[in-house]
Amino acid sequence: MNRRLDEYVEADVQRLLTEDVDLAEQGITVLRREQNLVLCGEVESQARRDEIERKVRAAFPDVAVLVDIGITRTQPPGEAEDLS
Amino acid sequence: MIRVAAVADVHMDSDVLGRYRPALEELPDKADVLLLGGDLTRHGSAAEAECVATEFRDLGVPVIAVLGNHDHHRDQVPEVVKTLEGGGIAVLEGEGTVIDTPGGRLGVAGAKGFGGGFAGRCASAFGEPEMKAFVQTTCDAADRLSEALRRLECDVLVALTHYAPVPDTLLGEPLEIYPFLGSYLLGQAIDSAPTALAVHGHAHMGSERGVTPGGVKVRNVAHPVIKQAYSVFHLHARARAAA
Numbered sequence: 001m002n003r004r005l006d007e008y009v010e011a012d013v014q015r016l017l018t019e020d021v022d023l024a025e026q027g028i029t030v031l032r033r034e035q036n037l038v039l040c041g042e043v044e045s046q047a048r049r050d051e052i053e054r055k056v057r058a059a060f061p062d063v064a065v066l067v068d069i070g071i072t073r074t075q076p077p078g079e080a081e082d083l084s
Numbered sequence: 085m086i087r088v089a090a091v092a093d094v095h096m097d098s099d100v101l102g103r104y105r106p107a108l109e110e111l112p113d114k115a116d117v118l119l120l121g122g123d124l125t126r127h128g129s130a131a132e133a134e135c136v137a138t139e140f141r142d143l144g145v146p147v148i149a150v151l152g153n154h155d156h157h158r159d160q161v162p163e164v165v166k167t168l169e170g171g172g173i174a175v176l177e178g179e180g181t182v183i184d185t186p187g188g189r190l191g192v193a194g195a196k197g198f199g200g201g202f203a204g205r206c207a208s209a210f211g212e213p214e215m216k217a218f219v220q221t222t223c224d225a226a227d228r229l230s231e232a233l234r235r236l237e238c239d240v241l242v243a244l245t246h247y248a249p250v251p252d253t254l255l256g257e258p259l260e261i262y263p264f265l266g267s268y269l270l271g272q273a274i275d276s277a278p279t280a281l282a283v284h285g286h287a288h289m290g291s292e293r294g295v296t297p298g299g300v301k302v303r304n305v306a307h308p309v310i311k312q313a314y315s316v317f318h319l320h321a322r323a324r325a326a327a
């Protein structure tokens with residue numbers, strides 16, 4: 001079934017991101033733009049980003065999906081915060 | 085001075101193994117303790133907990149954790165806790181612990197917490213049993229946290245939760261989901277004791293800094309918020325007023 005990019009698609013994508021057993025992401029923002037659906041936020045690995053892209057495209061083949069998800073950096077902190 | 089390192093929402097699985105290790109090698113030079121603020125795993129499986137135990141093992145400083153909602157997903161909490169403890173991680177739920185550091189005795193009380201929302205915009209224990217159960221879950225968590233905080237004998241007191249105790253650190257999240265991100269009852273629990281710092285996670289799109297109505301500094305250390313392996317806070321023991 002062709003699915004227009006409407007609010008129900010937005011809701012379904014948001015739930016897929018969390019409830020799909022291979023995704024389990026609650027920290028992704030789904031933005032419904034004029035032409036496409038933008039996914040943004042950060043995940044812990046490139047594999048997770050790729051899996052999100054694959055699953056969402058497979059579930060919504062007629063929706064133009066733009067994935068702008070970063071991998072959270074894990075460098076040591078440059079400085080401490082003094083809380084006196 | 086007591087140096088507290090903290091991170092939350094590391095959501096470990098085998099694909100993340102080793103990512104934190106280079107930064108963790110530097111931990112003993114930077115901090116006296118590491119706090120993990122929940123969502124340690126993706127789904128709360130024992131296998132994922134084993135990844136957490138492996139990643140945060142033998143760091144040279146004590147590691148103290150609370151669980152998050154993701155760690156409850158598979159309904160295997162006892163196995164998850166046992167696995168984490170096997171890696172030397174202390175898991176707190178309505179309990180506290182005191183560790184001796186060169187800067188004094190650090191007390192940490194922890195509880196996962198729950199949602200419910202914030203003053204004037206919160207859920208009430210009224211109506212359907214499901215609604216009462218939701219609110220009661222938060223009340224119980226807040227009561228346990230308050231008791232744990234008030235019981236601890238230490239020089240510096242820190243509260244560790246997964247859910248947020250104030251709305252300040254949710255800035256960046258959609259307002260509509262605030263009631264699923266935290267509860268003012270946790271803030272009230274934190275204010276019921278001489279808490280020096282409250283650390284939480286869960287709000288991946290929130291912001292770093294906030295303060296409770298009672299003036300306790302709150303820090304959201306969710307990994308995507310701090311954008312580094314962990315944050316470090318320097319705390320100072322305060323002379324207690326004579327009783």
Ligand SMILES: [Fe+2]
Nearest residue numbers: 093123286288
């Ligand atoms: Fe999380």
Ligand SMILES: [Fe+2]
Nearest residue numbers: 123152153286
């Ligand atoms: Fe969470």
